[in-house]
Amino acid sequence: MNASRPQGRRDGRGGRGGRWIEHWEPEDETFWRETGEKTARRNLLYSVLSEHIGFSIWSLWSVLVLFMGPAYGIDPAGKFFLIATATTVGALVRIPYPFAVTRFGGRNWTVVSALLLLAPTVAALAVMEPGTPYGTFLAVAALTGVGGGNFASSMTNINAFFPLRKKGWALGLNAGGGNIGVPVVQLAALLVIGTAGAGHPRLLLAAYLPLIVAAAALALVRMDNLAPVRGDAGAVRRAVREPHTWIMALLYVGCFGSFIGYGFAFGLVLQTQFGRTPLQAASLTFIGPLLGSLVRPVGGALADRYGGARVTLGAFVAMAAATGVVVLASVRESLPVFLTGFTALFALSGLCNGSTYKMIPGIFRAQALARGLRGEAAEAHGRRLSGAAMGLIGAVGALGGLGINLAFREAFSASGTGTAAFASFLGFYAVCCAVTWAVYLRRPAAAPAGPDAARSGTDAQLTPV
Structure with a gap:
């Protein structure tokens, strides 16, 4: 193979218009060093920007409820349900979004998915005032779910650009x-509440309109489509039938479901259980999600080095311990201890998010090696199934956020505190620990032999058992 072969035409010749890369072999070290890495990193940069704006729009209602004072006439249970609605739709649209990448191209779909964010932002800008019917708020909250889909398509796209x-x-x-x-x-939101007051949510919404347009424009001129990443209905059917898809989905519920569920609910919990004002709540809510986001790449890097299953198990054990601290703080109504435990939960969920997503391509490539596939055949099998599985895993994982917000809604309706909800989360983390150990660590298989294993980065404990 000529490793320095051009990446492909981007001028529309050969039957394709737009920025299409026809040749892409990231596992070839010469190709990666000479041409692949620079292109992959550029696409990663603008993918992050678009996905970043998508997450902000998806989580809008986690802060808009802080602006909704007594004049809106909505109780805490109603506010939790608004958040849960956004979470649910965001989880469901994660199922089709990855397949849009294979149908239209990663760059093309990034542009479209970014522009779709204008709909919920403009709608919220129009209705965000006292006197608006609750059903209208629910409909607009549901619209923000399109921001949740950006994650799934972005991860599928970037997964294809990089070597294992x-x-x-x-x-x-x-x-x-x-x-x-x-x-x-x-x-x-903190800036708006601190400067203009809780009566001006439209300032926050208006600020995001030019950012959405900028993200779409930059994706249009700076990103690429990968021609080898084509729609494959067979891969989807295979991923649905694969037990590891659903095992990893369960683990991702514990990781990402925790992150997004806690992120959406944190401010409302502080207001409802600890009596914080909107400004006081907004001044605290960003800390946990920020830490969880920053350590996610660390979780992925640790998984690259030590194995995704080991890092994931350690994260779940620590999350269970942190939840125990939160339960204790909730019972004793100690805000400092509560913030300590809750912030630790965010950081650990971010670590777990990174390690679980490392496991997915590793599992499917290990399957290929175990079945005798080698070289590009093994790489293609891993890319094919992991890309299809990521959409399903991401969707189910996001539904964990719905579970968290519904659990909070029921706990606060019944007792006025979130203690019962946290106790249920503790039990779920124990289940995740048991599943991770039993499936991926209890009986580690021998690592695949030969040069393919040496350059694969696939850990022994990821081989299906």
Whole structure:
């Protein structure tokens, strides 16, 4: 193979218009060093920007509820349901979004998905005032779910650009940069509340309109489509039938479901259980999501080095311990202890997010090696199934955020505190610990032999058992 072969035409010749790359072999070290890495990093940068704005729009209602004072006539249970609605739609649209990448191209879909963010932002700008019917708020909250889909398509796209040995870092950075959209919109809300007051949510919404347009424009002129990443209905059917898809989805519920669920609910919990004002709540809510976002690439990098299953298990054990601290603080009504435990939960969920997404391509490539595939055949199998599985795993994981917000809604309706909800989360983390150990660590298989194993970055414990 000529490793220095051109990446492909971008001028529309050969039957394709727009920026299309016809030849892409990131596992070839010469190709990666000479042409692949620079292109992959450029696409990663603008993917992060678009996904970042998507997360901010998806999490808008986590801060808009802080602007909704008594004049809106909505109780805490109603506000939790607004948040849960946005979470649910964001989870469901994650299912089709990855397949849009294979149908239209990663760059093309990034432009479209970014522009779609204008709809919920403009709609919220129009209705955000006292006297608006609750059903209208629900409909607009549902619209913000399109921002949740950006994550799934972005991860599928970036997964195809990078070699397996770099996927943990690249996917962690892509997701972490996107996740930072949650604390950024919370900081922006803090700025608005602190300067203009809680009666001016439209200032926050108006600020995001030019940012959405900028993200779409930059994706249009700076990103690329990968021609080898084509629609494959067979891969989707295979991923649905694959037990590891659903096992990893369960683990991702514990990781990302925790991050997005806590991120959406944190400010409202502080207001409802600890009596914080909107300004006081907004001044605290961004800290946890920020830490969780920043450590996500660290989780991916640690998984690259030590193995995704080991890092994931350690994160779940620590999350269970942090939840125990939160339960204790909730019972004793100690805000400092509560903030300590809750912030630790955010950081640990971010670590877990990075390590689980490293596991996904590793699992499917290990399957290929175990079945006797080698070289590009093994790489193609791993890319094919992991790309299809990521959409399903991401969708189910995001539904964990719905579960968290519904659990809070029921707990606060019944007792006025979130203690019962946190106790249920503790039990779920124990289940995740048991599943990770039993499936991926209890009986580690021998690592694949030969040069393919040496350059794969696939850990022994990721081989299906």
